[in-house]
Amino acid sequence: MKKKSQEQRTAETRRKILDATRDLVLRQGFTATGVDQICREAGLTKGAFFHHFKSKEALGLAALADWGDFGMGLYAEATREPLKEPLDHVHRFFDIMTGFVQGNEGPVTCVVGIISQEMSLTNPNLREECAKHLEVWTDFAARLLDEAKQACPPRADFDSRELAWFLNSLWQGSMLVSKARQEPDIIVKNLQRARAYVDNLFAV
Template sequence: MTSTLPSPPDARSALLGAATRLIRERGYAATSVNDLCREAGVSKGAFFHHFASKDELAVEAAKNWSAVTGALFREADYHLHERAADRVFAYLDLREDLLAGAVSEFTCLAGTLVQEAHGEDAIRAACAESILGHAATLESDIAQALADAGVPHSVTAQSLARHTQAVLQGAFILAKAEGDAAPVREGIGHLRQYLTTLFTPSAERSAP
């Protein structure tokens, strides 16, 4: 008795995986239904059996992306640190550790998809949920770290959490432009520096 979940039919998840790979590589519009079927090793009949349209697949792929990355971050070690600020910095360390392989292997499906397809409301909404939902998982640690610093800050935890995602998304674009992960490492570095000043109690700063 294996421990697989009450798995959905195989063709469906093969198509979701193919969509994730191909859209991250070449974008949504440039990926045809035939491409997806070939990559997934299924027929066109199977495609339209599981998804009503190409757009519906995009929405499901974005939801699947949320689920997969959600699980990855939920189960990661960075939550184990005692101090909230340490949890946030450990999250950034993890993001940096994830930068392996080709550019299309570490960039964000939701960011890529929404840039192209924000005109389609269902796709836009699924991508927004993916990006902002992930940002929301950082909010409580950031709020706690801000509170620990004990100073009234003009920035909110929500805004700061979203900012971390904006920096990552923007760094991914520079990475695509340069063909290299270096800009993402730099972006994370600036984020670390910014958060360090925000998380440092002002007492410590005025009396070093």
């Protein structure tokens, strides 16, 4: 049980660093999180860190990618079963978000939202990566809406991407507001309202 392949060691070390980074960034933001602190939390030293990441910016990009994988893993559940009713997948999408809020003691936050807010105007690479991940989310939501539209013509046509950006903005803003207010319930209520709004676009 002793010998580990280099591949494995690298994977484990990277994971330790990315986990520590996620936890610390969610709690105190990207700028306030130092490399030393990450190393301490990960049980490593700077030598290891800078062997795997050439800079803190590179770490930020990796942390965003990692968070994106995590998120899309959750959201993918929404489309696992085939569509029975037109809004099935859309509803599951809302349920997943609501579940993420309720199954989470402590504040509900998002690495992308945090790094967007902190770094968008000072670090073009991080900004672009954030934009990319927001776009992935929006694309996914827009596809669900398009799918629903195809299964059931809405009472008046609407732009799925525009609505998806609306929902994304609401989602990010809800987490932000709820963090300051220390009241996750506001996210749930906002999601309920948004869901009812979408339903109403289709209702006969």
